[in-house]
Amino acid sequence: MKVDPHLVPAFPVQFSDLECPSCGKGSPVPIGLAVPGSNVLGAYRCDNCGYRFYRDLPVGFAIDHAIALGMDDGRTFYQGDYVHFTMDPIAKGSRKKNMAPVQVERRVxxxxxxxxxLNTLDHLYGHVLLKLWNAQHYLDAHPDLGLVVIIPKGFEWLVPEGVAEVWSVELGLSRMLEWHSDLDDTLSGYLKGYEEVYFARGYAHPEKDRIDIARFTGIGPFPLHEFQALPPHITFVMRTDRVWHRWRFEKWAARSLSLFGSRALRDRIWRIVQDRRMAKCFDRIKKEVPALTASIVGLGAPGRTYHGMEDLRSPNMDVERERSWCETYARSHVVIGIHGSNMLLPTAHAAGCVEILPYDRYRNLGQDLAVRNNDIMQLFLYRFVDEYASPIQVARHVVSILKDHAAYSRNNIKNVFGHE
Structure with a gap:
């Protein structure tokens, strides 16, 4: 079998670089595999004390946050840094397995x-997308091995050309962290037909500047070399569950309304507030850049159109809608939005962004951005503002990106040693 730090051996030789979680000794003997959802687990028996257990293979978040589960006594062992959203659901699920049928479509x-x-199953949209982007590395680095992508049904359109198989799972994202016995049985059955099996590491945060987004969406990104030649266009990426608030009290009121009131009422109220802030921001930019046009995307009913802003919001998401949004991002000099996975595809296609960053997301800085540059232009094209930044403050950054790009790129990219 191949020896590669980015591959985890599964069959005929299974990963076993671990200790028994019960006695801390011995060399656990592999006795099987389990893929009940987002977790990929090896089954082992300790050759010292006989303890039988499941243990996360070093795949996805389990690279740093692995868990071991007693097969007979149900004990839980945290073998890495504790993270509740990846560890608690599988621990609970192992004790109370979901026996309902799960539909899987296998396309060879x-x-x-x-x-x-490559297991991309996860409970969050952005996590699925980031894991899927690992596919590019494995397709290019291992042409002698077939790449099999396990993916939620709604993401199937993003699977790149060149894969050997697609196993599409018909299951809501919120249920991906559970232990689905039927899914495990189905996938384990598929695995029996191969001579050699590895699991992709499925890094949660692959190097995004290396990603060729056109291989996934079929849509080429904004041509950076034509930044100054193309008509100026921006796109607002809006969401109703994380809003561009004016001040701290407003954010507190929104959360209180969500907990104790009507979510629909909350969405209507903050939709009005957010739309007004967008309009004010757009008007301020347009005063400085008269040729500017703009679009609005996101989940929600289309609203009023302001001075050339096209409202592409929709209450429902489907493949054609998401593809059309990607086309909009690809003609955008700047995308503007609240921090979150909703910014991954926009920034993968657009030239730059201004992100409104809540203070409780500082530790996740940049994780939701598919930064396309690996030079000083990163600092120029990707801007962050406070979560309560005014429309005028956001507008200033956008105007700077649009009007100062020529001078900045000339001074820092063109007129330097090494430029040819």
């Missing part, structure tokens, strides 16, 4: 006897 594009499995 080309047959391989030796394969890499």
């Amino acid at each position: 594009e080309r047959r391989y006897d030796r394969v890499i499995l």
